[in-house]
Amino acid sequence: MPRSRPPADLRRAPQQERSQAMVERIVTAGQAVLEREGYSRFTTNRVAVEAGISPGSFYQYFADKHAVLAAVVDRHSAQLSTQLTGVLTAHLDRPGPELVRATLDGLMDALEHNVEFLRLIVEQLPRAQYGDRTAALEQRIGDLVSAYLQINRPRSRVHEPATSAWMLVRTVEHLAVQYVLEDPDITRERFVEELAAMVLAYVEPHR
Structure with a gap:
């Protein structure tokens, strides 16, 4: 009697999980190489060696070094987005000054997590090629800020929440x-206070 075969979607699931795990492995290796070697010495061969795979295996998942660099930046932006979105949503019901200070503290925590990696992204990666990778992050945070300003519009001096x-x-x-x-x-405390004062002066009504 022939052995029954599992449904196709069940057969694909382990393979998809392995593929995703390999992608993450290569992206992690890409970040390590970028941090150690810098952008000018970043190559697919170095990433493959770091990931413990052959160059041929690398090209099964990424077309070239620019593709894996884009994935590295995308993952960094997604992590920032998740962290900042969590802070924002946790404080949306707080008064304006508390929300602003909590959000700025969350932003500083996220940026200070890996300063040298941030420096690489800002100072070494060509902005024309990778600058738009942070657009989704800015858009997501901007949408949350815009929604907050819209809700609190009667208590602020903002006329166009999306623009502000x-x-x-x-x-x-x-x-x-x-x-x-x-x-x-x-000091970080003074910086956050000054930046919060700027933000609040922009959005809150004149007393």
Whole structure:
């Protein structure tokens, strides 16, 4: 009597899981090589060696070094997005000053987690080629900020929440990144207070 075969989707599941695990393995190896060698010395062969696979196996999952670099940046952006979204959503019911300070503290925690990797992304990766990889992160955070401003519009000086959210997200992101990378003679607590004051002055009504 012929042995029954499992449904096709059940046969594919282990293979898909293995494929996803290999992708993660290669992306992790790619980040390690980028951190150790820098962008100029980043090659597919180095990534393959780091991942413990052959170059041929590498090309089964990624077309070239740019594809794996994009995946490295995407994963970094997704991790930031998850962390910041969690902070924002956990404090949406708080008064404006508490929400702003909590969000800024969360942003600083995320950026300071791996400063040298952040420096590599900002200073070495060609912005024209990889700059748009952070667009999804900015859009997701911007949508949350815009929704908050819309809900609290009667208690703020904001007239166009989407416009204000776009400006706030990019201004705060730029200042926070530069603070982390330049490491000025300003305490983090003072920096967060000053940045929070700027944000609140922009969105809150004049007293």
